Structures are given as C-alpha cells and as structure tokens.
Amino acid sequence: MSERPGGRESERGPSGPAGGQERGATSVPGPATEATRFEPPISAVAAPFWDATRERRLLVQWCNACQRPVWYPREVCPACLGSTLEWRESQGRGVVYACTVEHKAQTRALEAPYVVALVDLDEGVRLLSNVVGCPPERVGVGDRVHVTWEPLSDGRNLPLFAPGG
Amino acid sequence: MSLRGQAAIVGVADAVSPTGELDSHGRALEARVIREALEDAGLTLADVDGVCHAQSSVALAEYLGIHPRFTEATSTGGSSYEIHVEHAAAAIAAGLCEVVIGVYASTPRSDRRHGRSRAFQRPPGPDPMAEWELPYGMRMPMGPYALAASRHMAEFGTTSEQLAEIAVSTRAWAALNPRARYRDRITVDDVLASPMQSSPLHLLDCCLVTDGAGAFVLTSAERARDLARPPVYVLGAGTCHDHGMISQMPDLTVTPGVVSGASAFGQAGIKPSDVDVLMAYDSFTITALLHLEDLGFCAKGEGGAFVEDGRTAPGGLLPMNTNGGGLSYTHPGQYGMFLIVEAARQLRGEAGPRQVRSAEIAVAHGSGMVLSVMSTLVLGTEGALS
Numbered sequence: 001m002s003e004r005p006g007g008r009e010s011e012r013g014p015s016g017p018a019g020g021q022e023r024g025a026t027s028v029p030g031p032a033t034e035a036t037r038f039e040p041p042i043s044a045v046a047a048p049f050w051d052a053t054r055e056r057r058l059l060v061q062w063c064n065a066c067q068r069p070v071w072y073p074r075e076v077c078p079a080c081l082g083s084t085l086e087w088r089e090s091q092g093r094g095v096v097y098a099c100t101v102e103h104k105a106q107t108r109a110l111e112a113p114y115v116v117a118l119v120d121l122d123e124g125v126r127l128l129s130n131v132v133g134c135p136p137e138r139v140g141v142g143d144r145v146h147v148t149w150e151p152l153s154d155g156r157n158l159p160l161f162a163p164g165g
Numbered sequence: 166m167s168l169r170g171q172a173a174i175v176g177v178a179d180a181v182s183p184t185g186e187l188d189s190h191g192r193a194l195e196a197r198v199i200r201e202a203l204e205d206a207g208l209t210l211a212d213v214d215g216v217c218h219a220q221s222s223v224a225l226a227e228y229l230g231i232h233p234r235f236t237e238a239t240s241t242g243g244s245s246y247e248i249h250v251e252h253a254a255a256a257i258a259a260g261l262c263e264v265v266i267g268v269y270a271s272t273p274r275s276d277r278r279h280g281r282s283r284a285f286q287r288p289p290g291p292d293p294m295a296e297w298e299l300p301y302g303m304r305m306p307m308g309p310y311a312l313a314a315s316r317h318m319a320e321f322g323t324t325s326e327q328l329a330e331i332a333v334s335t336r337a338w339a340a341l342n343p344r345a346r347y348r349d350r351i352t353v354d355d356v357l358a359s360p361m362q363s364s365p366l367h368l369l370d371c372c373l374v375t376d377g378a379g380a381f382v383l384t385s386a387e388r389a390r391d392l393a394r395p396p397v398y399v400l401g402a403g404t405c406h407d408h409g410m411i412s413q414m415p416d417l418t419v420t421p422g423v424v425s426g427a428s429a430f431g432q433a434g435i436k437p438s439d440v441d442v443l444m445a446y447d448s449f450t451i452t453a454l455l456h457l458e459d460l461g462f463c464a465k466g467e468g469g470a471f472v473e474d475g476r477t478a479p480g481g482l483l484p485m486n487t488n489g490g491g492l493s494y495t496h497p498g499q500y501g502m503f504l505i506v507e508a509a510r511q512l513r514g515e516a517g518p519r520q521v522r523s524a525e526i527a528v529a530h531g532s533g534m535v536l537s538v539m540s541t542l543v544l545g546t547e548g549a550l551s
Contacts, residue, residue, distance in 0.1 A: 037300060037302070038295075038299045038300050038302075039300065040295060040296045040297070040299070040300050041291075041292065041295050041296055042296075043291040043292075043293075043296055044291070045291075046296065072293050072296070072297045072412075072413075097316065097417075098312040098313070098315045098316040098319075098417050099312065099315055100303075100308055100311035100312050100314075100315055100363045100364050100365075100366075101361075101363070101364040102302060102303070102304055102308065102363055103360070103361045103362055103363070103364065104304065104362060105302060106302040106303060106304045106305070106308075107302050109302075110302040114302065116301055116302065116303040116308055116312070116363075117312075118312055118411070118412055118417075126412060127297070127412060128297060128298050128301055128303065128410075128411070128412040129301055130301050130302070140319075141315055141316060141318075141319035142319065158300055
C-alpha cells in the first residue's frame, strides 16, 4: 500500500504572487525546488529504523534504564542520559495531535492541498508525518490514524498515516 | 545581583521602507544603523567596547575597526536581539564593558530582485530535521505555527475570527505609522478572505517579508544619565528554550515564554497590568496570541476572547505592537530588533501619532525559530525605576 499526498502538478499554489512573495519570511530552508519528495538521510543511530521500513515495520527506541520511549532516535536517552536503548516494534496506531493543510506545496513533489500532522503513537511518542487516504479537510485533531508506507527510491519506505485505527 | 536598573538603552535606530525595499544591504546597512543609533545616543564608535551580532560579531568588529572586550554572537532566530540585550546588560552590570552596540540587517526582498544569493548550506553531520521533518513537505516557517494554531483551536475553541482580530488591531497601529509597509485598515472578513496558506493560517495571519535593519546602544545606568536621550532602563530580562523542531515541542499551546516572562517580570518587580506597551513578536497571529497567554495577560486558552473588541488596538486597554508589528510594519526574518527599537521610542515619548500616553513600562518579547526560544525584556523610564 502506497499513498502519496500529491502528484507532480504541484507548482501552482492556490495563492497568487502576493501570497508567495510577500509573506511568510523563511529563515529555515526547505527543498522547495526538488521534483521528488525529499528523501531523508540515514543517521548512524537510526539505521535499524530505516532498515525495518524496508519490511514496512515501524520501530521506536526505548530506554532500558528508565523504560521510556524515545523519539527521534538518539545515542542516549534524553530523560536519563542512559546509553542502552533498544528498538521495539510499534503497532503503528495513534491519534492526530495537531494538523495543518498545506495549501501551497513546499516541494514540487507534493501536490497541494495535503495534510502535515503531528501524530501521537499509542506507545507514547510524537512524530511529524502526512495523513493521506482521505480528503485533507476531513483530517482533524483527535482523529485515530494508522501507519501506511510510501516507497523511497532506495527500497526504504517512509511512514505516513491514514484515517482509522 | 539583579539586572534591574543596571543598564539602559541610550540609542536606537531602524531602517525600513514603505516599499519594503532598502537601497543598501549587508555590512553597509549595518554600519548605517549603527551610526544612527550612536548619533541618537550622542556617542561615537570610540566609546564602544562591546558588540553583539547574531552571526558574526568578530567580522562586524573588524569591519568597524573596533576592538571590543565584550563579544556576543548568540543566534536564536528572532529572539537573538532580546538575548543580546540581556547578556550585554549582565556584562555591563558585572563591569566587563561599558558601551555595547547590537545590530541586525536583512534584505530578503531586494536580495531576490537583484539576484543576490541567499543560499543556505545545511550543516554537516547528522541533521534530525532533514531525517524526521523535511520529507513531509511542511512549509517553513508557517507550518509549525499552523500546527500550534490547530491545537489551540481544538483544545480551547479559539477561532479564525479571533486570530484575525490580532491582524486587524495590528494594522490599525500601522495606519498611524507613516513608515509601515501596509497602512490600509483591514477587517476580520479581509483576513478570512485572504488566501489560505497553512490552515488555519490565512495570508493576513502571516508576517511580511521586507528589508529592514536596526541597532541599539546599551550602556551603564550611571553613564546613561549623562547622555542626550532619556535612558530606557533594563528592568528585567529572561530567556528559555525547549525545542528546535516543532515535533519536539512538549505542548504546542505553551511556549517557553512562560519561563522567560516570569523571570523578567519577577526581576523587574512588575505584573502584566503594569505594562503600558507590549511588543510581542508577531510572526503570525497565533504567535502573538500565545505570548499574551504565556506572559500572563490572560489565562491559558483565553487569548482568543482577550483580543476581541480591539483590546490590543489603538485606544484599547493593552497597546500591542504599536509600530504595526511583523504583520504590517516590517519583517526581514528576525524581527526581534524592531521590538526593542519601538519599545524605546514609546518610552522616550517619540512615537508620534501612535504614542501611548505616559508610557513608563514596555515589554519586548522575542520569539525565535519555531516557538522555540523566548526572551523577554522589561524596559522602563526613569519614573518606572524609582
């Protein structure tokens, strides 16, 4: 199952030149000119996470010392600085904590409108992702969602979310 | 030792244009506003022994040919300049230096028109944002603020109309400022009819993109009393940050301004009702609303109701962003400098048609990155100090 929040006809945002040029000063860059979805680099510590996505499994780190889930993947636990962390498989289900519909695509690979959301996994961590598989305006805070996968060019899959779960 | 009354802003300057574009940029523009701020203070470059710059304090000092014994290059986005004042005031209080300049200049509009490169190099090494956020096409910087607004609406019932009230009130202040980028009054309906960007934020919920520059001169309270302008004392200062990426923010409805504000207000010995002018960084309408709650002007969740009926507009109970704000005055990218400049002008009684009567205490509340780094300055007149 692969669901994209958008196709290629994405350069035309809904706002005119004033919308694009006048407002929203950007001090943090995005890959605005890329024609394909920005593919995440693989940090050394997160290599097991990305390997598991090849099998469409969602892993979350847990600290063995304080038994807390850790997101994003780190070498040490941000709660206790413990350095023994293990990977556990997530059920991939959660709830939308916050969401926005992007009406102008940040990258040419995505066709606006599409949903960017913070998802609270049931295991207790919060991820940024897209919610796909339904009209964007249907997605709301508090909605139950489940993980779905979009293939990346190197065999990895990117975790996205879809309604229900 | 408290910072209260130890140091004072004695010179300010800013460069903006109603066209949104300036005819100089880079170091030349920085030097221009530094010269104007020093002239405002009645000081010269020879008096300066401390320098603040959010990217390159050493390169700036070299360009100016000065040899500072205090150097400050903290870079926290839009709140950098409040932090610079905080640190410089502490250094002055500790006797490390006596006259400190701070400066900011950025010209995104004319850079684009003239094809000047603003290429950004991502830092080498592991980059959590690239790995965990960039793949999802969140627009920067409005996406994270839209997420915060969506959460605030879901938790507290805040409405788009209430957010729009902030844009309307801020524009009413801009209408009184001949140097503002936009001065035509707008209505709530105008805001709601403007194109949706990152929902629930419309175009008119978002700050401008303009050229702009500003500078301040800070010195000891003792020296300030001998200078040309009425001193604007630092009564309190506080800073706090809790995340770099929005997905790591513990609660999207509560900013670190809760901590920075309480620290600054506590040092100053004031409460919100003592504040005559609030300069609260308005990168987006939701940003200003969160500041109102987190600084204690209203309870958490009540910001929407608080801003109704022009409470922060000219003639309202809480004059907020009296220059017209990032929403209507100027916003070159890191707007925090302009909060300080306007607060000083209001406290010196130099704000012309938009002057808040008998202003004695002003707050400049800077907000950096994605609701990440808050820094609060409480500033006051000689009357507020005694």
